[in-house]
Amino acid sequence: MKKLLSGNEALALGAYHAGVAVAAAYPGTPSTEILETIAQYDDVYAEWSTNEKVAMEVGLGAAYAGVRALVSLKQVGLNVASDPFVAAATTGIDGGMVVICAGDPGIHSSQNEQDNRHYAKLAKVPMLEPADSQEAYDLMAVAYDMSEEFDTPVLVYTTTRISHSKSLVEVNRDRATPSTQLGFKHDVQKYVMLPVHARIRHPMIEERLVKVAAYAETFPHNRVMWGERSLGVVTSGVAYQYAREVFAKASFLKLGMTYPLPRNLLREFADKVDRLMVVEELDPFLQENIQAMGIKAIGKEFIPRVGELNLRIVEEAARRAGFLGKPSQSQEIDLPEGLPRRPPLLCPGCPHTGLFFVLNTMGQRSKLLDSSGKAQGESKLVITGDIGCYTLATYPPLSAMDTTACMGASIGQALGMEKAGVGTKVVAVIGDSTFLHSGITGVVDGVYNNGQITIVILDNGTTAMTGHQDHPGTGISAQGKKTRAVELERLVQGIGVGDVKVVDAFDMKALRAAVRSSLDNPELSVIVVRGGCAVRLPARSEPRAVDVDKCDDCGICLRLGCPAIQKLDGQVYIDAALCVGDACTICEQLCPKKAIGSLPAVAKESK
């Protein structure tokens, strides 16, 4: 039976049917749904790990114990997990271990654009690349068999456009019986990487790579499709789908395994075509490896190495390379000009809005940035930021974030700025899930090295931006089971922070007082701002409304940047379908004319 599955759903189902027993991940777009899908099966142990490094170690431990393990993460997650990833490649495994890494070409939801295929080469592990959901499903079974046959973790590389596209999958397998030969087999030479043992492993890894390369020559998912011989296209992943449409008549070598490459197959293919073009997203990973074999190949001379590909970009590249003629006139249309952009915003009722409004006003930041993001003045506060929904507070009107680098960086950066001697107080802002991921060690550093910064932990009780996953602070596991919750305030107190305050995210007076008192404290302080994510509110109450008779159009409410507060044709109003009502009320608390109240009250008064 055919099913319409996203790439991520297909990867998870493929892993499940391959008999995976343990799965670990930290949420990250576009990889999140892989673990969410596999967590639905009771006969798999699935966890949200504290971060990707821990997830990789959990996966590796499970593989050492003889079961099939799955680790899934996004491209920058593999940066975090790179240490145990290379360790896994070094020791090898017992039960099969597959690491699914989802890249984000085009930077839909990441802090940078990087081509993670290089990690396969760095760690010397085989890499498979599905081109649609069917291949995602099929390749997972192959990946586990390869992992066990060659004693190596296998990297499965996907991208946003594979992970988040739905296509048809013929589900033709049942769940394989998980290994019954459980138990850890003691082998210090294999598993204890003392230098003397690691020196033995390295030549074994090189031999392994030679064996996998030989296997790649007959790998069934490296497919040659003959067309006209004037052009041969070598491609993989979603780039194959674009190339297939653009070069409809060309010959294709579609690679399912992109590391190591099948040298003989490539040479044979290249010999039979006039010109060889590599179509790939981001870096010339395939192209350079093919060129290193002495095979002439074009590609990145015409195809951009920046951003996500699409049909138009590949078509334009084909034109520049001389494979296609000019487009017909009717295909050319200008982009409409002058339309207002619609960037993502903090939601109506977001528990982060109040805190950022306070930081904005206290830091006198409302006119800090012009529309191009360039500084137009000096702020009284430097605010180092982190990764989560709250990064959106960078945009006007809140304009309350000065840095965002990578997960957990806000605290270390704030300490560095303070130690460098910036003249103003430095505030680090970090979400609860990100804090647990990699903010804790920053606090330890601050306590140990006499930091004088203020750390704000925005605790909305979930990992919101990736779609509301639980984390160690919620006390609920990835499979919905009750566990022990890590308490943030006790955690930072235990580290040794003396000034720890917990504040209601929707109490504007309390927020202002807490920030003021922390800024005045010369020692390191932590403010936990607590309020549930608005998207997960169990029920909405009466929305707020603006009493037009009392409103003097001062515009303070608009400076919250709340999407429910809108102004069209000169009148401020609150979109009743968007406002969350009693759970928030920060606009009502701010309004100097008391013109905002619950909708029935305002309606009654204005009659």
Next chain:
Amino acid sequence: MNKQDLLMVGVGGQGIILASDILGEVALSAGYDVKKTDTLGMAQRGGSVLSHVRIASQVCSPLIKEGEVDMLVAFEKLEAARWDYFLRPGGLAIVNNHAMPPLSVSLGTARYPTDEEVGNILRRQTNRICFTNGTGKAAELGDVRTLNMFMLGCISPFLAIDVELWKDCISQRMPSRILQINIAAFDLGRKETSNVNFG
């Protein structure tokens, strides 16, 4: 039915992803190959959302090429204008006649386009434009969130797929307590465009 490339656009929170999911399921159950993919920003709510749905005997790229969309389905007017350049010449535009001003408009740093401007942008590509008051009709039904099923109803007469297949797929995705009102919204949308005349 030959190939159909549909682009559904609107604002995060309008239920576009669910609608395009259901459209994909409908195409699958009618025996077509189908691919669908969404592009949305990083927030849960409030940003521009695009959903590409490609239906044919065989589909390669999940993304539709600019200038080749057969049907632009816009849940919001400004978004219709923004993504109009994806539409092929003579393609069909179904537009919910509803404005959601972005924050820059509320803050007074940008201007929301007039109906005439939106119309002019759309008419560069096609005269087959169908404005409909979907948000109003959904509100009259009792739940503005049924807009997405209303818009699916608007699409349905233009795809040669049995109406019962549509309803089956909606039933499979909707909790029973809100099924009836969503089917009603679908029927209302289908009626809206069934006899539309583009003059």
